[in-house]
Amino acid sequence: MALVILPDCINCDMCVPECPNDAIAMGAEHYEINVNACTECEGFYDTPQCIPVCPVECIEVLKAV
Template structure:
C-alpha cells in the first residue's frame, strides 16, 4: 500500500515536508516516493498529505495507478480544456 509520483510532477517541493514518514525524495526528473516507507498516511491523517497539497492533477497515483487528483479536480478545468495546446 503506497503511492507513487509520476511524470506530471513539477518538483514544487510542497509535498516533501508534509510526509509524516519522510518517504518523499527530491529526485529528478521528478520527486519520488519510497514505497517501503509510504503508508498513504493511514493512522496519521484523515487525508494523504502529499495528495492534499499537490497542485498538479494526475501527478500522484495509488497502487492501482488511479490518480488521487484526477483531471479537472484541482483546476476546475474540464478535461477537454486540458487537451488544448497549453505550452507557453
C-alpha cells in the same frame, strides 16, 4: 499500499513537508515516493496528505502489480 508520483511532477517541493514518514524525496528526474516508507499516512491522518497539496495532481495510488 503506497502512492506514486507521476512524471508530470514539476518538482515544486510542496508535498515533501506534508509527509509524516519522510517518504518523499527528489529522484533522478522528479520527486519520488519511497514505497517502503509510504503508509498512505495511516496512523497519522485519515487521508494521504500529499495528494491535496500537489498543484498538478500528479500523485496517485500505486496499483498493485
